[in-house]
Amino acid sequence: MKKRGEQxxxxxxxxxxxxxxxxxxxxxxxxxxxxxxxxxxxxxxKFTANYLAAEGVELTKNLIDADILDGxxxxxxxxxxxxxxxxxxxxxxxxxxxxxxxxxxxxxSVAPNFLRYSSSTGYxxxxxxxxxxxxxxxxxxxxxxxxxxIKVESVVTWQGRGGSQNQITLEDYxxxxxx
Amino acid sequence: xxxxxxxxxxxxxxxxxVSLMELMVAVSIFIIVISIAIGSFVQSIRTQxxxxxxxxxxxxxxxxxxxxxxxxxxxxxxxxxxxxxxxSTASCNVLENDAFxxxxxxxxNANGFTVRYRLNGANFALEKGIVDSVCLGGLLxxxxxxxxPITADNVKVSIFxxxxxxxxxLPEANPYPPRVTLIMAVTSKESDVEPLNIFTDIETSISPRxxxxxxxxxx
Numbered sequence: 001m002k003k004r005g006e007q008x009x010x011x012x013x014x015x016x017x018x019x020x021x022x023x024x025x026x027x028x029x030x031x032x033x034x035x036x037x038x039x040x041x042x043x044x045x046k047f048t049a050n051y052l053a054a055e056g057v058e059l060t061k062n063l064i065d066a067d068i069l070d071g072x073x074x075x076x077x078x079x080x081x082x083x084x085x086x087x088x089x090x091x092x093x094x095x096x097x098x099x100x101x102x103x104x105x106x107x108x109s110v111a112p113n114f115l116r117y118s119s120s121t122g123y124x125x126x127x128x129x130x131x132x133x134x135x136x137x138x139x140x141x142x143x144x145x146x147x148x149x150i151k152v153e154s155v156v157t158w159q160g161r162g163g164s165q166n167q168i169t170l171e172d173y174x175x176x177x178x179x
Numbered sequence: 180x181x182x183x184x185x186x187x188x189x190x191x192x193x194x195x196x197v198s199l200m201e202l203m204v205a206v207s208i209f210i211i212v213i214s215i216a217i218g219s220f221v222q223s224i225r226t227q228x229x230x231x232x233x234x235x236x237x238x239x240x241x242x243x244x245x246x247x248x249x250x251x252x253x254x255x256x257x258x259x260x261x262x263x264x265x266x267s268t269a270s271c272n273v274l275e276n277d278a279f280x281x282x283x284x285x286x287x288n289a290n291g292f293t294v295r296y297r298l299n300g301a302n303f304a305l306e307k308g309i310v311d312s313v314c315l316g317g318l319l320x321x322x323x324x325x326x327x328p329i330t331a332d333n334v335k336v337s338i339f340x341x342x343x344x345x346x347x348x349l350p351e352a353n354p355y356p357p358r359v360t361l362i363m364a365v366t367s368k369e370s371d372v373e374p375l376n377i378f379t380d381i382e383t384s385i386s387p388r389x390x391x392x393x394x395x396x397x398x
Contacts, residue, residue: 029219036223039230044379047237051244051383055360062386065356092342092360092384119338122362122382 038161045166049133049156052115052123053170056137056154059090064150064174074176075150082139082150089113089136091124100125102136110157111136132158148176229372232333236367237379239331243305244361244383246329247296251385253289257357262343284341284359295324298339303368304328305336335373338364360384 063078072078079099081088087105089112094100102112111134118128133156140151154170197205251257259281283297295308299318306318306326314325330336342360364378 029216032223033219036226036230039226040233040375040377043230043233043237044377047241047379048381051381055382055384058384058386059358061388062356062358062384065386065388069356092344092358092382117380117382119362119364119380120340122340122342122360123380 034162041161045132045158045160046168049158049166049168052133052135053154053156053168055092055123056090056135056156057152057170057172059092059094060137060139060152060154060172061174063090068177074178075147077139081137084140087111087136087138089125091115091126092122093124093126105136105138109136109138109155110134111155132160134158148179150174225371229375229377232367232369232372233377233379236331236334236365239334240336240363240365240381243329243334244381247305247307247361248383248385250288250294251284251286251359252388254286254294254387255389257284257286257343257359257387259284259341259343281341281343282339284343295326296329296341297326298336298363299326299328302328303335303337305330305339333368335366335368336363337366337378338362356389357387358384359387 060077063081064074066078067076068074075082077083077088081090081099081101083101085105086101086103087109088102089100090098100113102109113125113134114130115123115133115135116125116128117123117131121127123131123133135154135156138153138155140153141147141149150173152172152174154172155167156169157165157167160166260283261281283295285293285295288294292309297306297308298304299306305328307329308320308324308326310323311317311325312319312323317325317327319325340362342362344358344360345355360382361384362380362382364380366376366378367373
């Protein structure tokens with residue numbers, strides 16, 4: 001029989017250090033793994049959001065052209081959409097009678113509606129399944145006589161798989177074609 | 180020398196050290212942990228390769244979309260199967276390869292040439308068609324359009340739909356500029372990525388800049 005003073009074994013402290021080293025190692029691996037597994041989706045989302053933001057700018061240009069062709073002032077947003085106090089949502093089906101404005105409109109704004117996607121009609125507000133994407137257009141430099149420039153921001157926000165908040169902002173300037 | 184011998188013999192008979200059982204347990208734990216680690220490492224490398232392939236395919240389609248967008252932006256007289264042009268001067272014939280819907284777009288580009296964009300369902304490539312009866316290295320359609328791919332070999336486009344709003348209208352009938360919306364689903368053709376079916380659902384719209392009296396068709 002061994003003497004009490006010579007009993008061998010681990011101290012609690014040693015055990016705790018060993019376990020914590022192990023846990024830190026495992027956590028590092030799991031973090032790496034979950035990061036890479038959601039990477040594919042994240043890339044696809046970023047590309048999609050980029051095109052959606054570009055579409056927002058292009059649709060804004062379409063509104064300007066529509067007003068010019070209709071003989072209206074060029075910078076009113078086809079029915080008063082261009083307003084420095086309000087942001088607006090638009091999809092490619094949007095017509096002059098549709099008006100999806102909201103306020104307050106500032107750099108922290110989040111569009112109220114999610115875009116929906118169906119493989120036959122694309123991204124709209126009316127058809128298909130809900131997507132994580134929200135888009136709004138913000139215009140600067142309020143319409144005024146003699147104001148020949150308008151700044152347009154197209155902002156797409158979406159929540160990633162891991163809960164991260166993502167945002168893409170495209171900015172463009174349009175000018176009065178008939179100053 | 181004597182000392183060492185003494186040590187060894189002491190070890191042998193004093194039974195100090197690791198037993199076979201302990202060694203086996205330790206080694207098996209080690210093997211389990213290492214195999215999990217290597218497995219996850221290999222998996223993450225594979226995911227990274229998939230991600231690279233997708234980025235490459237998306238970058239490539241980006242170039243094709245840019246090419247189409249530029250031509251569409253300066254084009255006029257747009258038409259698809261469901262939105263035929265109503266002008267008396269131009270014709271939008273029944274588009275071949277279009278039994279299912281708006282999978283093909285026809286318009287006149289800035290140089291006055293009639294061009295078509297369509298999806299080739301056989302090899303999942305986007306194609307541009309121009310009137311060319313010689314058609315070197317392309318696909319000649321019965322209507323005389325010569326189709327050549329505009330997407331790279333590593334890109335698979337599984338959906339291509341063109342939505343045309345105010346497209347076929349005469350300028351006098353409707354003062355709105357046309358709105359061309361391209362909808363597509365894109366992935367990589369690489370053999371280990373394609374079966375994963377990770378599609379990027381792309382949609383973008385183009386507003387042709389052609390205003391009233393700005394297009395050759397309006398004059």
